[in-house]
Amino acid sequence: MSPVARKTTVLVGDRRIALTNTDKVLYPGTGTTKGQVIAYYERVAPWMIPHVKDRPVTRKRWANGVDGKVFFEKNLPDSAPDWVRHHTIAHKEHDTEYPIVDDLPTLVWMAQQAALELHVPQWRFGPRGGQQHPDRIVLDLDPGEGVGLRECVEVAVAARELLQGMGLDPYPVTSGSKGIHLYAGLDGRVTTAQVSDVAHELAKALEQDLPDLVLSSMSRAERTGKVFVDWSQNNGNKTTIAPYSLRGRDRPTVAAPRTWDELGQRGLAQLTMDEVLDRLEAHGDLLHPVASAALSVGRPDSGHWDSDRTQRANDAERPGRDRLATYRAKRDPSRTPEPVPVDAPSVREDGTPTFVIQEHHATRDHYDFRLEHDGVLVSWALPKGEPTDPGKNHLAVMTEDHPLEYGGFEGTIPVGEYGGGTVTIWDDGTYELEKWREGEEVIVTLHGRTNGVRRLALLHTRGRGKGRDGDEKNWLIHRTKDQPDRLADAGGGTGAGGASRPSAATARAERKRIDAAAPSATAPTDRRTMQATLASGALRLDPADWAFEMKWDGIRALATVRDGRVTLRSRNDNDLTDQYPELQELGERAGVDGVYDGEVVALDERGRPSFQLLQDRMGVTKPREVEAARRRTPVHLLLFDVLEADGHDLTRLGYTARREALTTVVEPGGAIEVPPEADGDLDRAVADSAERGLEGVVAKKRSSRYAEGRRSEAWLKVKHHASQEVVVGGWRPGNGRRAGGIGSLLLGVPGPDGLEYVGRVGTGFRDRDLDEIAEVLGKAERATSPFVDVPRPDARDAHWVRPTRVGEVEFAEWTADGRLRQPSWRGWRPDKDPGDVVRES
Template identity: 40%
Template sequence: MADPLERYNAKRDFTRTAEPAGTLAPGKGNSFIVQKHDATRLHWDFRLEVDGVLKSWAVTRGPSLDPDEKRLAVRTEDHPLSYATFEGTIPAGEYGGGTVMLWDRGTWSPVAGKSAKDLEDGHLHFILDGERMKGEWLLVRMKPRGKEKRENWLLRKVADAHEGGTDTLTDQALTSVSTGRTMAQIAEGKQAKKTPVKGPKTASRKPKTKAMAGTMPEFRAPALCTLVDQVPAGNGWLHEIKYDGYRALIAIGGGAARVFTRSGLDWSEKFPGIVAAAADLPVTSALIDGEIVAFKDGRPDFSTLKDAIGTTKPMSLFAFDLLSLDGEDVTALPLVQRKERLRGIVPKGGETIQFAEHVTGSGEALFDTLCAEGLEGVVSKRADSRYPGARSRDWLKIKCLKRQEFVIVGWLPSDKARRGFKSLLLGVNRDGRLTYVGKVGTGFTEARMAELRKLLDTRARKTAPVEAPRAMVRGAHWVRPDLVAEIAFTETTPDGLLRHPSFIGLREDKPADQVVEERPAPAPSAKDSDIAITHPERVIFPDSELTKGDLADYVAAVAPLMLPWVAHRPVSLVRCPQGRARACFFQKHDAGSFGPHVHSVPIREKDGGTEPYLYVEDAQGLRACIQMGSIEFHGWGSSIATLEQPDRMIFDLDPDPSVTFDEVKRAAVHIHDQLAELGLTSFAMLSGGKGVHVVVPLTPDAQWPALSDFAERFAKALAKSDPDRFVAVATKARRKGRIFIDWLRNQRGATAVMPYSARARSGAPVAAPVAWRELDGIDTAARWTIRDAEELATRAGGAALRGWGVADQILPDL
């Protein structure tokens, strides 16, 4: 009988590696383990105990709790049972060199009526009872392609009570189930934790007892939100709870931490618990953005926070963004990537510092839930946005009740002896002038009123700092206008006075001269822009009699859906100033004619010179392009922040006229499956023309030559494997009866039509994202037109497109 561990032993030099030598040893027969392995590339080794050995697969992207997600699992050599406890570092140069973490462990069993022998048939249906992986799973062997020697399987979760998010396990389970260490701590040889981690729901990673030495980052201006009147739609937005607390930037370095207010004041002494917890985070240095809150009856409460400041009473920092980490400035990374890095350093299960969770899409439902629970509202952020460092439309706030900061300008005396005052008089900077907005007499405790009265008495002045109706302020005591109060109210009257105001608390973190009137703006849209659309009646789609004004209205309605994909990215515009029936042309360089809302960035060209390339940042920019006769928006495969590192790969399936759309759809699904075998998640988009785009999001990592090479080799391999169906060269003559896999869009400077862009084609179709499961029921690539803005917005917020176009992945080896 052949030794099942012969390959295992032959690959290893046990005088150099700490891995156990392979000897057969009878076991209980039903254990399983998963080891996170950072070798040539990060993967998860999935192992099942069968016949005295650990049958093993390398899962390139790790296990997923999403039943719709199939993960490539490459069969590797059998391992000895003693390997089930191995954790450490395999020396460089040895087989599998890199760090190994014991990531999960438990028992497994075939489902009723099945057995381990089903592995021989290539289809194993089994149940896991691990510390992290639970419930029913499938391992299915794939048919080999050509002379392929690698044995490829797919690992998939079966729908049951243990299913979950696509990357929940790999994103949240970052420590060893045996020792509680991170990968970095294992690599450094750190001692094992005293309390091992037991699973993602109860996991707690103890912070380092002393932060490693590093330079503490300096304070930076924080990102600020724009107040809008409704939650933006679409999966390009992340939505977080709007916490009722103090905004704070936490600087960590040199084994210490400091707490800064939004204006740069050092308030470290006021929050000793936050400082201590931050100093113990597993980083050399970091700059974290978040909100400090205190709870009362399970809800964030600003008054409770005020009472807790400077004491040892419990407070929590909800960390929601990361500006720098271990000396690296990460503000240019997309928000989703910054948050994932942040998640990796915030201890799970901690109370003092917590990760601010978010939802993607479904913002309106979250808003309704939070408002029903009496919370403050929602903060919505563009998923792909850089850290703005200023107030912008990339960060929006939507409030359940109107709450705002106002300046205290005076007070009215009370007729009750023990009451410090009857009401406070308020003002706000409106149009450059401090303006009276009314008085507030509710929301005070006796203790808070006494505290306020002392502050007011030290600020007394004889003259009024605002103009106010004499009858309203008779008997007023005026004060120096430098105290800021947060006030809740229902609305403002036509003459600008607050209706039903209630005092929330003092805002010592905000200077009075920065307190300006907040007026809710519409959620991102271009329709109400100050950019006039000239000749809105001009027909630009003659066959459907749709006008320039109709196109402007469409772009205004779908701007929240378009901007996550087109903003901050070099674009080429298809301009048809007299309509699509007349001359149209591409424009990518800025000639200075678009106005202030369309921007330019200098980009080096092949000849060594530079040219100004167009890009937009907001809905105003989109509208300005429409005003200039643009119909189509085509974007680079990279953003201006990481210009030389593409963030997507696109395969445009361009069929010969004789090829049916059903054939195109089947081809798209085939490419999706082939990419999945390589560990890549892809998404489908109707081009609005004849074909389908297969879109592969990427973490900006590889340079353009690597992406182009990968795309070319992938496309040519497909064409070679099925030459009657595919062609990978652009020559029209070679395309007859076939589908051209256009990989050329993955070159530096090449562009592809952006999601939700209109097309300069008959019927005014648009490029529209679709889910793979609905593609089969669609009969044309021009399914939606600019008349369908409302339906497209509804679809974008629905379950079918949740998470469309978002994946954190890099190019695999090919």
């Protein structure tokens, strides 16, 4: 930011966002400023977010306006706020961390980045970050030279007939550029490849029907005078401009849903952002059926309903006979994706009662708290959510009873319908009922799959009998001081390998817990590690809510045990099995097959993990060399988590439950260790870590589930020394004793515009290190610099290399111009790809 740039901090939802240069003109043709762009995305958010929710977002940014340079950005930059949700996609040569736009603050932050265009694929991430089947099909009608919207409409009408013949209902969107997109919702039962094949066949059928107008092949030479039906955007690796996204053209046009009647009108044109906002206020989202269908994929079936409003009105007049009458009277099942069962509820007599807490982004954002009771979900709206402090009660407003099917509902209720907005599940599970005094008091202990066990009380504010179907709906929800006993810690000592074996009673209890977990449907090769976020500022973490573990200085590995055989994979999916044969011992020490998370370490003479020593084992795969390195430098596997055990998926269980499962099923010893939690609070853990010469501490929220493939604030890492992973992009010759060889390495960190130069490192090397580095880099030479910018003195005698290798340095601090001060080489990181590297703050 320049010294004269204006900066304003605003509150968006519950997030503070710094807005800069809001008066900068991004569309010179219309004078549209960055501030107006931000205001557009803020207003369009309720209608746009359902179309991009849970999808990886690729951005096209015009920092200096549409007449300037455009930046194409996939990775989430290290400068992004830590509250921006993201998921990692593993590509063949690297992993990419994509942001997810699930809320208004994230959308506003992207607008602040001058990300005018947002592009998304036709599929969404699943609950654990896996790629789901596509939930929509899209045809992009792109006019070539000599044709325009009128010809696209002719093709769109023909395509509509074909799609309807397949049982699909297409919706048109003028793309904001030149053509038209056709969307149709899918049920998520077919693969990306199958959808892509169908789209290709549709394009070829249109070309056969309209040979003088339609082109289905990718040949650009043949596009003149024809409409190219681009079917390829259904490929899982391709994206389409998101509905309601701006376009980076001469005017602020928008990818805007239209009606079929509009397409037939004279003067059809692309719409600008002001026109789109006016239409939304008047008519709502014309594309909402596609979003609703997408958000319902994989959710429980909402049941069949005869949409006769007269019958619903009659039901509403008999609330004593049907507790769902009020619920039905407020909803038209032909307009909302919510479950609206026909039959009156019946009480379920078997099993444990369930609960659900749903996050509801509506006119006013809130949470809905629902308890299964007497055949329905008795429901309260929580404007401030569930309380976490026994000293602070929260308001709970009783609402109408909901059907049991609502416990699995996630989706978008259309604007204009009752409760219009997006609903997602925040936590769900079972509960133990302690007291239920109708209209007065309810006390329950929740067993949540996401947020663990807690005891809550609901109290009506003014006495008996006024809490249901009366004028007074206000209750208080209270977190009781007496909470269920927490599960025992993993062990008592602070030394690695000091965990004790649990008792038989604990083992039986944990076996019951594992049996209650969801069966695992994820292949071990599809598993990804959860990543910690670097902590900043002074932390005040309650040990009742957080566990503290030592941070081990090694290489992260997922260990899969199958029939006594162990396979090891690094974070970037490299096979490490042959490099560390001594870790096959896990196959004997794990009582059940499973997938375990841990760190491969080499210990120095004082028993401390040494990253430098571990370098001796990295990349060695030939049996004879492995055996020699094993004798010189044995390794250990320090386990700290378990993703799957005995065929059951444990990732949705809380941290404490997973740790108990780990200590139950693994017998530590030999090369396999299960280090316990640290004693005391965070300050004590940090002091112990420093005294033992370790790298730092990782704080883990006890209630947090295992978030595969993404970085999470539920795990916070606290380091004693600043370290940074770097991409090596070149080297400079040495002097004196190093004359004729490598003197220093030129380092970079990926940024929005490419590989950003962060300085050079010339210390921390052993002579053997430099010889090995010279051999590696000699095979990767290139003629030009891979960096965005390098100071002339550093570039003067530089030898450039392909930026494919990742290393790690320690350093004193970041300089004002973004360079590493006093870096020292620690070693290669073969477990990381360049796409994994982010700037540590």
